[in-house]
Amino acid sequence: MIIHASRFTPGGFLAKRTLALVVVLVCSLSPAPSPSFAEGPSLADRVIEHKLANGLTVLMVERHQTPVVSINITFGVGGVNEQVGQTGLAHLYEHMAFKGTRTVGTKDFDKEKLTLAELSRVGTLLDQRQRELAKKGSAVTPEEQAALDALQKQVTDLQAQAGQYVVGNEMALLYQRHGGVGLNASTGKDLTRYTINLPANRLPVWAAIEADRMANPVLREFYKERGVVMEERRLRNDDSPNGLLFETFTSAAFRAHPYGVPTIGWGSDILSLTPEATEAFFKTYYGPNNATIALVGDINPKEVIALIERTFGKIPAATATPEIMTVEPEQRGERRVEVEFDAEPIVAIGYHKPGLGHPDDEVFDVIDEILTDGLTSRLQTILVREKRLAASVGSDANYPGVRAPNLFILTATPLAPHTTAEVEAAIYAELERLKTEPVPAKELQKIVNNIDADLVRALRSNSGLASQLALFQTVAGDWRHVLKSRDRIAAVTPADIQRVAKQYFTKSNRTVGTLVKYAREKNLTAGNEVAR
Numbered sequence: 092m093i094i095h096a097s098r099f100t101p102g103g104f105l106a107k108r109t110l111a112l113v114v115v116l117v118c119s120l121s122p123a124p125s126p127s128f129a130e131g132p133s134l135a136d137r138v139i140e141h142k143l144a145n146g147l148t149v150l151m152v153e154r155h156q157t158p159v160v161s162i163n164i165t166f167g168v169g170g171v172n173e174q175v176g177q178t179g180l181a182h183l184y185e186h187m188a189f190k191g192t193r194t195v196g197t198k199d200f201d202k203e204k205l206t207l208a209e210l211s212r213v214g215t216l217l218d219q220r221q222r223e224l225a226k227k228g229s230a231v232t233p234e235e236q237a238a239l240d241a242l243q244k245q246v247t248d249l250q251a252q253a254g255q256y257v258v259g260n261e262m263a264l265l266y267q268r269h270g271g272v273g274l275n276a277s278t279g280k281d282l283t284r285y286t287i288n289l290p291a292n293r294l295p296v297w298a299a300i301e302a303d304r305m306a307n308p309v310l311r312e313f314y315k316e317r318g319v320v321m322e323e324r325r326l327r328n329d330d331s332p333n334g335l336l337f338e339t340f341t342s343a344a345f346r347a348h349p350y351g352v353p354t355i356g357w358g359s360d361i362l363s364l365t366p367e368a369t370e371a372f373f374k375t376y377y378g379p380n381n382a383t384i385a386l387v388g389d390i391n392p393k394e395v396i397a398l399i400e401r402t403f404g405k406i407p408a409a410t411a412t413p414e415i416m417t418v419e420p421e422q423r424g425e426r427r428v429e430v431e432f433d434a435e436p437i438v439a440i441g442y443h444k445p446g447l448g449h450p451d452d453e454v455f456d457v458i459d460e461i462l463t464d465g466l467t468s469r470l471q472t473i474l475v476r477e478k479r480l481a482a483s484v485g486s487d488a489n490y491p492g493v494r495a496p497n498l499f500i501l502t503a504t505p506l507a508p509h510t511t512a513e514v515e516a517a518i519y520a521e522l523e524r525l526k527t528e529p530v531p532a533k534e535l536q537k538i539v540n541n542i543d544a545d546l547v548r549a550l551r552s553n554s555g556l557a558s559q560l561a562l563f564q565t566v567a568g569d570w571r572h573v574l575k576s577r578d579r580i581a582a583v584t585p586a587d588i589q590r591v592a593k594q595y596f597t598k599s600n601r602t603v604g605t606l607v608k609y610a611r612e613k614n615l616t617a618g619n620e621v622a623r
């Protein structure tokens with residue numbers, strides 16, 4: 092399986108790039124790697140695994156070329172784990188995780204915690220009162236407004252009081268002082284990740300910081316950060332043509348499964364999130380038994396294990412995380428949605444497909460490569476270069492997640508004066524071709540060759556290897572899941588592609604989202620800008 096990261100580009104289309112490739116593992120972890128890829132013993136023999144009594148999984152690979160280590164902490168929690176009315180919690184907690192702990196980010200936590208508790212109480216009361224008045228359906232009375240203003244003033248005053256104890260950005264500054272680079276985090280549908288690169292002799296600093304963050308996070312500046320997330324939502328979803336299209340498209344494709352909910356959350360849910368709910372979410376999902384730490388670089392595994400046992404080993408395991416019970420029902424008819432925006436048209440087409448571990452998953456990876464990987468791929472050649480129907484075209488075989496059944500999606504931006512309908516028809520023609528014409532062996536071999544070429548480049552990346560070890564340990568339950576991925580991809584036959592194309596690329600299994608450009612003009616009489 093090859094996992095791609097999807098991103099919305101300024102040009103207005105869904106582009107595809109390979110994440111510090113899984114082929115780092117696919118080939119070099121295989122029992123008999125090609126000599127050109129060898130770097131001493133195979134990585135299958137070099138990955139050292141250790142599991143703590145509290146359930147924390149540690150994966151290590153020694154690489155002594157430079158005195159640095161790349162570290163990836165991945166938690167098996169994302170947007171799929173949120174409840175109705177609390178969407179966006181996983182993403183909000185990712186923000187809050189950088190606010191510090193009982194010892195980092197504060198001048199006096201004993202005093203600060205009292206103010207934070209009162210701020211949480213009054214802030215929650217203010218949120219509730221605002222919702223009640225919004226539902227009222229009539230004008231707010233002067234008395235109601237005065238009471239609301241009083242609560243708002245209390246919140247403002249308490250925020251200022253709590254702010255007196257805050258040491259801003261102290262965690263990042265600590266890492267910076269000790270040579271850390273690349274401090275980052277990300278939240279997706281299936282998981283949340285925290286990364287850092289450090290001089291190898293600073294591992295004790297890392298262990299102290301991260302064990303403290305896992306055990307004792309403090310939700311300081313909560314309402315300020317909630318506002319930041321809300322602004323992020325406006326920027327990336329509400330006011331972005333790509334973001335709004337894919338949010339609408341995805342929610343149409345998934346009627347039941349939480350894959351249909353935006354990871355950043357719905358706006359009304361974000362504004363109702365509370366410190367209490369966020370802390371409960373943390374206690375449920377961010378325990379050591381739901382985490383994997385991957386370290387790659389200049390390390391001594393025995394010393395690393397002893398260090399992690401002394402620090403992370405003290406953290407108690409969380410209770411078992413709730414299982415996601417919802418299964419997306421079979422789609423029984425094409426779904427089409429339109430989003431109006433003052434932007435160039437885009438079309439997104441999605442077909443339901445199996446998730447990680449299903450025998451057909453690798454077949455979709457191959458189809459993904461055939462259709463859009465590189466300038467000589469089929470859709471790039473026909474739509475972009477030859478017929479010039481589209482300015483761009485892309486695909487993704489695992490959208491928006493990998494754990495559960497997901498979507499194979501294709502996206503394109505028409506090249507004026509061509510329309511989304513023309514581009515859509517051209518894409519369907521190529522999908523029909525996959526059903527009726529066997530893919531030549533030479534074309535399939537090119538895909539394997541491309542994977543091998545990517546491997547040569549990716550082997551140099553400690554962070555890429557750490558990323559993939561933690562990723563597959565989390566989503567598949569075992570990093571060894573990828574040991575034979577390259578072989579499975581190489582074993583895909585033309586008949587497999589035809590069978591999968593016929594089974595899944597059907598109208599009844601299809602969701603189509605279209606960004607429709609609408610014009611703005613000046614209403615000269617009223618002097619106001621209007622849309623039509």
